[in-house]
Amino acid sequence: MFHLLGTLITGALVGWIAGKLMDMEGSLLRNIVVGVVGSMVGTLVFGALGFYAYGIFANLIVSVAGACLFIWAGRKLFH
Numbered sequence: 001m002f003h004l005l006g007t008l009i010t011g012a013l014v015g016w017i018a019g020k021l022m023d024m025e026g027s028l029l030r031n032i033v034v035g036v037v038g039s040m041v042g043t044l045v046f047g048a049l050g051f052y053a054y055g056i057f058a059n060l061i062v063s064v065a066g067a068c069l070f071i072w073a074g075r076k077l078f079h
Contacts, residue, residue, distance in 0.1 A: 011035030014060065018067030034067050042066020 015031030018024075018038055026034065042062040046053065053062040 007036065008032055010060075010063070011039065014038055014063040014067050017064050018071060021064070022068055022071045024071055034070060035063065038067025038070045039063040040066070041070050045069065 011032040012028060012035055015026065015033070015035030015038065018034060019026050019031060039059075039062075042065050043053075045066060046062050051062075053059045
């Protein structure tokens with residue numbers, strides 16, 4: 001229960017930060033989706049490169065980078 005709540009809060013924060021960096025406005029739900037999917041993308045991409053994040057700050061950086069990559073890919077595909 002608390003893990004799910006933490007994931008949603010972290011996803012919202014990551015989505016909000018990535019939205020500010022990528023100049024994208026979004027609702028809370030959109031920020032959560034972008035943050036959670038971006039976290040998975042970041043973990044996959046950085047893991048493929050041999051970089052593994054340990055700690056809260058490193059995970060936040062990887063998640064935000066993945067969310068920015070997710071937003072960029074979405075813009076390329078749908079605009």
